[in-house]
Amino acid sequence: MSTPTPITYQKSNLLSLAAKVESAFGDKLLGKEEKSQYIQFSVRADDAKALIRFLKEDSDLKFTYFIDLCGVDYLKYPQPSPHPIAERFAVLTTLLSPKLGVKVQVRAFVPALEPRIATLADVFEGANWTEREAWDLYGIEFMGHPDLRRILMPDDYEGHPLRKDYPLRGRGERSSFPVYHAIPASQSPEG
């Protein structure tokens, strides 16, 4: 058996990737930002799935490794922000290309009034549970998701607690359990 080649970071590949994505999605990109070892593209929710599918299926890019998907709430974000914020919510998808040795992050802005975005569960299997987490904690609805249920909070929980306008100490859920009341020992049957 041959030892698999380790994936090493290639700065030149990052630049060629940026050029390729800009030529294909130039008019739809809201922003492009180079981070320390990856690059982040900002798009609107409607364009995110097409961009991610392109990153995965293009023969030169092959971003086939799904690392993570998470939600972000930009409410109370410091303003003016150094990076353009188009909407209140965003969905961050991080991918890795074993072929190029670089990572890419797609930031899809989701409007606050109707937080909806197309699901990635049919593109990456791993997106299934991470999208359930984003739905549970931020209330971002993933259209077409096969099984959009809460994953962390109890099933009967109301609200989405990682939203920045959710009170830190909750809304009284912590005290909504039956209580075994204490009564004086003199009234207990055993005296």
Add this chain to the structure above:
Amino acid sequence: MSAGMKARDALNDVITTQLGTAINWARANSLWPMPFGVACCAIEMMASFMSKYDTSRFGSEVLKFSPRQSDLLIVSGRISLKMMPVLQRIWEQMPEPKWCISMGACASSGGVFDTYTLIQGIDQFIPVDVYIPGCPPRPEAFIDALMAVQEKAKKGKAKSNEFVTNDPSQDPSLSPLYRTPDGYYKTPSGSVNPAAQGAP
């Protein structure tokens, strides 16, 4: 050996006591813990059970992961919103008499986690006999708590005894705010439907 000497030896070997005291003595020295370890306190709890600290010296080395075969619930760690119904269910399944140790800052008061998801002290919802401070407590502190439970057991005391009554009119659990997950409340005779009793 004369018959008189035999009779004297027999008298020396007899201890007179009350039956209840003997039963309590037996209970105190054979506590079977139900470990409910959900966080880092559970590591110290496990260390207490192992050979260096060795709770078998106190007769409680038989860890029962079935609540129906245990009489000492050890809650070690933070209890979240989703875990509290599970903990209550386990507490309800344990047969009387039963005791509860709240181990560590999180189980006793929520600790540093004053957020929407964490119960601020399990004693709000189940009776607790002994609290152990610490984050996490040392095994010595755990053994001290175990001996405190033994002292209570020898006196026939348990916090859970103070939580039942025969008289429905005296039962605070009949208040409109009281409910169990099934909509029932507990009496010494078993579960009773509040609606059948004409409760509010």
